[in-house]
Amino acid sequence: ILSSCPAPDKPGEGVLLHYSSDNGITWTLLKLIIFPLDRIMSVELPAGARKFGVQFRWWQPYHSGRGHDVWALDEISMTSVLFNTISLDFSNVLDVTQSLGFYLGHVQPYCQHDWTLRYNKNQSVYLQKILLQRGSIYFTLTVGFFFNVFIFFCTQACLPGMPSCFEFTAPSVYHPSEFKDWRRITLSLPQKTCATRFRWIQNYYGEQDEWALDDIYIGQQCPNMCHGHGWCDHGHCRCDDGFSGTDCQPSSPLSSSILSDFESQDALLATWQEVIGGEVVSPDMGCGVISSGSSLYFSKAGLRQLVSWDLDTEWAEFVQFYLRVGGDWAECNQADSREEGVLLQYSNDGGISWGLIAEMYFTDFTKPRFVHYELPLASKTPSTRFRWWQPLHSGEGYDQWAIDDVIILSEREKHIIPMANPTLPQVKNPNIFHKSFYFKLHLRWTNTEHESSAPVLLQYSHDAGRTWALVREGCYPGTPGSGVCEGSSRELRESTVYYTGDYEQWTRVTVVIPRNVAASKTRFRWFQESSVYRDAPPFALDGVYISEPCPNHCGGHGDCISGVCFCDMGYTGTDSCVPTVASPTELTEGFEGKLSPLWQSISGGQVGGGCGIIGEGKALYFSSSGRREARTVPLDTTNTRKSLGPTCVVVQFSTNNGVQWQVLRELDFSSLLEPQVVTIELPPPAKTPYTVFRWWQPQQAEGWALDNVLLAPGCPWMCSGHGLCDNGRCVYV
Known part of the structure; x- marks a missing residue:
């Protein structure tokens, strides 16, 4: 082996390894050793060198003289058993x-x-x-x-x-x-x-x-080191139970996904092979709320790591989780070196060696953060495990970290959305290709002004949570023409922003997912920016479901589950939910006494004279902040020919209890500076046994008032537009 002296630098100055079986008379070449090199060499002897009386020589035919082209040998071994075991x-x-x-x-x-x-x-x-x-x-x-x-x-x-x-x-x-x-x-x-x-x-x-x-x-x-699932015995694998073959591959397909919310210490080992140095803690302990509810908190002495069972990841796409590394209090204090961060690694050989997916840098996770990584190609095998590992820490009670809501999902399971107890605040499966979104929302109203209360936004992301946008943007009469707000047939609608005053009771919300949102893999979230608004009110979700829509969205009176409507009390039907009793066919409202029970809701308005006398006496006056809307109960409009009533907002109808709205009339403010009678002829789509109407001011401006609302079967020639139709008779005003 070459020493630190000057090495041979010409081709002819190499060393020849020969053997001779006739006491050096003739020599046969075994190996030409060309320098420079510094390594162990092994040479298998040919049959001619395996006999009695064989000699070996290492010979350098040419060199440049003393002190030049130096070489050296050490640890020469000639044996029939080259490798010890x-x-x-x-x-x-x-x-x-x-x-x-x-x-x-x-x-x-x-x-x-x-x-x-x-x-x-x-x-x-x-x-x-x-x-x-x-x-x-x-x-x-x-x-x-x-x-x-x-x-x-x-x-x-x-x-x-x-x-x-x-x-x-x-x-x-x-x-x-x-x-x-x-x-x-x-x-x-x-x-x-x-x-x-x-x-x-x-x-x-x-x-x-x-x-x-x-x-x-x-x-x-042994071959592939038995993939970490067997004992090596003189080059042959003795596989563990559940593994077989020359290199111990899984005998049957392994699980291909992980959905873990760390809400139970007892359930840990069903999903995780090792939890060392960590334990499940409640939200008021450890590093606090990481995603929602309990989390897995690492603070103990010794090794700190979380290791999954082996998974079949051949079709897996991503791993995602919420993580916090340190904070600013004793139970969650800040790490002070890079080695005290957390590494996400994978192993294809049962934990013998680990490849890196990502390093969670110790200063980047002092607040809880959502993390999503596409799985590298090398990690997609029939038997791969994952680990979260903190290489170093300063001992028990220092450099703590916590993790929550770990998801590793397989392509073959992307259409499955487990809904028994969904982890908040996001749907467990972020790969959504369906068309309707159902959930129930409740916001506790603690302030008198809508603007001072943090709204809840329903948003979507196409890039794994890096950027977010509203699932549905608002489309109002004054909205500049762009996208879905273009053309005369545009749908006027509200955005997916929910304010506290509108959801004081549990309210079912149905959102038809726009085509552009469902065009690719989509993640959804409900988001409340509590850091911007002081004393942001709490909100709650229930009954979250994403699926193919039911017919007519269950008429807005039922829960759609797996394409089947489960109707509210008082409604029935196999395809859609319709009232069990006939809907009212008329609505007459002068706003002079107690309001008619045919109003489903009135938001932002009250009976008064804020706009003066509209028809006669009092009117329904809208001037408050927040939503301004008057909505009827479902009405039977099958035989209704006209609707009469003054408005300075958008008049719409819905045949599925407000899931979708269609425009009857939109009027410009400047045309309604004086009280007017407005006649609206109902189009055929509005004539159903369960039609809901609303008067809606999409964007706040001046106050407005509503009086003498009448919905009834039509009069001859619709009173020529100069009177009110009362039970088929014209009353001229």
Whole structure:
């Protein structure tokens, strides 16, 4: 092997490896060694060199003189068994003593294993010198109490912030927090590991500290290291239960997704293989609310990591979660170095090696943040696990972090939306290709002014939560022509912004998802900007459902589930929900006494004389902030020919209880400066047994008033537009 002296620098100055079977009379070339190099070499002997009386020589035919073209040899080995193998189960004391050197250890049963090497003092275990070409080391280990066990030679730490780290790895140092039971450890050794010793050592110990080793194997590597799911036995895999084949692949398909909200400590191990250093805590503990409800909070001494079971990720697309790393109080204090951040990694070999998906930098997550990552192609295998790992921390009670609402989803499950107990504030499946959105909303009204109360926004995202927009923008009479607000047939509608005064009771909300929203993979959220508004009122959601729409959206009087309407009390039907009793056919309202029960709701208005006398006496006067709307109950308009009534807003009708509105008339403010009689002829689509009408002022301006509303079967010639139609008779005014 080449020393640090000047190397041969010409082709003819290499070294020839020869053998001779006739005492050096003739030499046969085995290997031409060309410099510079500094490595272990192995040469398989041909048949002519495998006989009695064979000589070998290393010969440099040419060189440049003394001190030049220098080379050196070391550790020459000629043997029929090139690679040593150590395989111990500690059942044979003679094998143990020939392979291991140890002091004060005891070969005895321990922790449900028949024979182990047990230690309860500060001592080391040494393996005899071995030679490996490409090998692995396997062993099982259990560690009691509080001190670490080190295995020297194997793996050095490579952590964030260290130079020349191609991947982040933990050192071969084992803390008791990982080894509460027996656990197999598999390590890949460097290529051509020559004349190497290994040792396990515990540097510090107490009187009760103890640890034990069992099933040591150091030898030739098995195919793909058995994918971390089996024991290697002289190059052949002995697979764990559930795995089979030459390299221990899953015998049957594994689960392909994770949906975990960390609301129960008991449910953790059903989803997660390892939760080390963490526990489920309530929202008033740990790092507080991370997404909603409880979270998984890491604060303990020793290792801190969360590891999933192996998953079939061949069709998986993404991993997403909410994370917080540190904060500004004792139970959630700020990390102060890059190594104290959190790494998201994947392993295709049962945890032997880990590839990086993302580093969550320690200063970027001092507030809870939503995180979404597309899975790299290398992580999409029949058996892949994921881990969230904090490489270093300052000890128990320092550099804490918390995680919530972890989702890993498979392409084959993207159409499934589990709705039993959906995790808020987002739908568990962000891949939505359906057309209707149903939910129930309640906002507690704590202020008298709508503007001072933080509204709730229903928004969507096409880029995994990086940017958000309203599911439906408002389209008003004064809206500039663009997109869906263009043309004479445009639909006037409200945006998906919900104010407190309009939802003091539980209210069903149905949103028809626009085509542009459903055009690609979509994520939804309900969002209240509480940091902008002081004392933002709380809000609550229930009955969230996204699906193909039911016929006529259940008439706005039922819940649509899997294409079937579940009607409200008083409504029935198989395709849509219609009243069980006939709807009223007339509406006459002069606003002089008690309001008619045929008004479903009146928002922002009251009976008074704010606009003077409109028809006669009092009128329905609208001047308050927030929504201004008068809405009827469902009416039977099958035989109605005209609707009479003055308005300075948009008059609309709905045949599904307000899910969708169509325009009857929109009037400009300037045409209604004086009281006027307005006659509106109902189009055929408005003539149903359950039509709802509303007078709606989309954008706040001056106050307005409504009087003498009449809906009834038509009069001859519609009173020529100069009178009121009362039960088929014209009353001229």
